[in-house]
Structures are given as C-alpha cells and as structure tokens.
Amino acid sequence: MSLLTALARLLIFPGILFAVPAAWLFLWVERKSVAMMQGRIGPPFMQPFFDFVKLLGKGTPTRMGIAGSLMRAWPLIAVSTAAGAVGLLPVLPSSGGFQGDLILLLALLEMPSICIIAAGFTSRSIFGEIGSVREAVLSVSYNVVFLLAIISVAASQHTFRLEALAQAPSTPLRWVGILAILICLPAKLHLNPFSLPNAEQEIYSGPMVEFAGPELAMWELAHGLEWVAATGLVATLIAPQMAFWGFSALVFVALSFGIVLLLSTLAAATARLAIDTTVRFYWQCTIIFAVLAVSSAIFMRLRS
C-alpha cells in the first residue's frame, strides 16, 4: 500500500501526470501575461505543447564522445530531478509511502540549476560559458537567502519533515520566511529582473546556445517543472490544511496559479538588472531579511 501511495504521488498527483500539463500551463501563463502587459494578444493556449512536440521532431547536431553523451544527459537529469521535486511536495495528506524531507526537496530543486551550469560548460561555446558563470554567480547569491529562509521556516516548526511543515500553523515568522522565499523565486526561475543567465540581447541564449531539438525540448520541460516545483513549495507552505483531500489539491493548484501570475507580472514590469546589482541586491538587501528570520527562529526555539 505504501509503495502504491508513493508511486501514485510520483506518477499521478502531484507527480508527472499533473506536473507536465501544469508546466505547460504555467509557461503559457508566463508568456500570455507578459503579452497582455505589453498590450498584445499573445500566444494561443496550447503554444508550449506545440513548441514541445515540434522540438521533439527536430534534428540535433551530431556530437561524438563524452561531450555528446553529457549534452544528452544534462537535460534528462534536469527533467527527472525537477519531476522528483514536484512528486515530493506534501500536497495531499499521505498515508505512508516514501516521505522525503525538506533537505531532499531542496537538493532536487537545486539540481536543474547545477545541470544548466554544467551544460553551458559542456557545450564549449563562449556564450554558453558566460551564461554558466552568470548562473553560478546568481545561484550563489540567491541560494544563501533561499536556504536561510527555508531554515527559518523549518527551525520555527522544529522539524525538517515536509508533512509536518505543511501541517504546522502559520505564525508571523513563517510568513517572513515565505516572503524571503518568494523574493528568491524570480532568480531561481530566471525571470526578469534576474534573467541574467539567458540574456538574449547580450549572450544569445546563454547555457542553452548549443542545444537543439529534443534536448532543447527537455530543457523547456525542465524549466516548466521548475515553475511547478518552486511555486508548489510556496503554495504548500501557505495553504491551510483541509479535511478533504480534493479541497487540498484545489487550493494547491489555485495558490500555485496565483504565484505564477504574480511572478509573471513582476517579470513583465521590470527590466534586467546587471550582474553586480543583482549580487548586491541579494547579498546586501535581502540577506538582512533572511538573517532576521533565522535569528528570530532560533531565539524563539531557545525560549520555548
């Protein structure tokens, strides 16, 4: 029974069967909201699906040796880890099965970013390498805040178990942590104003510059799954606990959708920041916020 529950979570909800259409939906919402903010009509509803299928049917340049194998492997690793992260989200009250903890979820969430860095260097394109360096710098900047915020949420609830965190009552401290996580999401999803790694006007497509066809399709899917996982993490922290599992699922989907709208609107309304400004923003401005959250969490824990 527990194995069945774990498989159902990974493959059906909130796993692959839910996550892949949701990834396409979120990618469409991102493009559509940018278009609407610019006074355009924007792409049709099925556009991310059309793009995905078309990319599957395109050719790829022949690459020999270990670099070729790695170029094929990175997008697959990114997709599988992002899908695993979505499958771990504690949306439904589980009755047994594999229950990962917050540390595993964070590791899985971080893997696509590491794959992007590695992919840029594997492609041996100068634009790919610059993109990878930017991604690495961005990752070092936002991850400090992101991890501190997550730690503050976990420390205030005295646990790293996902189930317990999702069911914990909301406190002001938890909201500070959630806000800090929200500030990191645009950087994690490469959205404006932190879209440095794939800055098209400067470095073509950054780390993705040499990828084509099915490999690029996998990158697009991995990006969509990252959307679902990252917004889903915030949604599970915000969502109140429901008695009936159907309501929990509905609230999860509605909250994720709301966060996607919020982030897309922010992306459409802002311009790309330079790399030094981005690093300064996270290391100087936001880190104070995160340190405050962590220190108060630890203080409260000592008092209790």
Add this chain to the structure above:
Amino acid sequence: MKLWDRLMCYCRRRSPWLFHLNSGSCNGCDIEIVAALAPRYDAEQLGVRIEGSPRHADILCVTGPVTKNAVCAIKTVYGQVCGPKAVVAIGSCPATTNVFIDSRTLDGPLGKHIPVDVFVPGCPPRPDAIIEGVAKAAQILAERGRSAGETVAIVEQANSEVRP
C-alpha cells in the same frame, strides 16, 4: 504513427521560431521585423518567437544584399540551423541586391549561396507582409520531410480548421 506525423505537421506550422540574420542590411527591414513582433502586429499569436541561437530556430530570416564579408557567416549559420528548416529572404535586397546591384562589395543575391523558400519583397516590406511570409515558410516547414501529396492535404485541412 500516422497520428504522430499529423500532430508533428500541425505543431511545426503553429510554432515557427525565427533566427534573424543581417547580411549587410541598411536596418530598414530589421526594424520592420521588430515591428512585426510589437503590439500592433503581434506575430506571437502565430507562435512566432525570435530566438537567440540558430540552433533553436526553424526559419532563418535574412535581410540585406549579402556583402562579401557576410557570405561565410550566412553559410555557417544556415548549417547551424537544425532540420527541417526554411529560409525567408526579407526585403528586395536579398532577392535582387536592389539598388546596390553591381557593387564590388557585394556577392548577392542570397539565392546564390543558400536555398531560399519565401521572398518577401519591399524596401522595406510592411510588417504584415513579413508575417505572411513567415506563415508561408511555416507551412513549407510542415510539408518538408513528408510525402508531398499527403502532407499538402494535411496542411490544407489544418488550415481550414484553425486560422489563428
């Protein structure tokens, strides 16, 4: 398998990604390409996206009368676009070298170097003409690599069903 082919054909027509290549243009056509994507004409409704890398693109949009310096770049970039691919020559310059004909710095027209699928004449062409050219190229792209008669029928049927 037939269903997959039909789906692929439809998706290729609905998702043309462009790579814009300037081969010595005066910038007139380049501005019109940007205008085609801007709010007034909004080519994204057809799924059009300008891509940063030729590896991602399906359709190569070439502007300019093809200077001698640009020939090598055009051939390289054409080789970098993965198949199936189509080429759209935007403006009168890549079609005929326009007013620059007989210039000693030119090695045009474009058709001498790479196969061109659609010509969009004009100096510069209007954005709606560019969008029509791209839509035709997307249709050619959908037909490419399939048995001709069957695919033409599929595309015509798809056209009659949905007109974005």
